[in-house]
Amino acid sequence: MVSRRRVRGILTALGLYVVAGALISYFGFHAFNGQRGLHARHQIDLQMTELTADLERLKAERVQWERRVALLRPDRIDPDMLDEQARILLNLAHPNDLVMMVKPR
Incomplete structure (x- = not known):
């Protein structure tokens, strides 16, 4: 049980970093190449x-x-x-x- 919570916590943090990185990449790309x-x-x-x-x-x-x-x-x-x-x-x-x-x- 303890290992599942630890894995879930790591995956949750990793997922948030991936989503934040994707948002930053999206807005950065459009800040340079957008209309x-x-x-x-x-x-x-x-x-x-x-x-x-x-x-x-x-x-x-x-x-x-x-x-x-x-x-x-x-x-x-x-x-x-x-x-x-x-x-x-x-x-x-x-x-x-x-x-x-x-x-x-």
């Missing part, structure tokens, strides 16, 4: 860095386009910009222009 874990946080930081760089590039492109559009406003048209746009749209060249035909790569 909001450390790995996901690193991926979000990388994505945020890429999107920030893309945003800066798009802001610079927008400023450039705003400058070009401002040159075509009716109240202050830039003659060079008007000439460039007309030649592009009408596919024309000035008689004094040198036109070079280049094969596409």
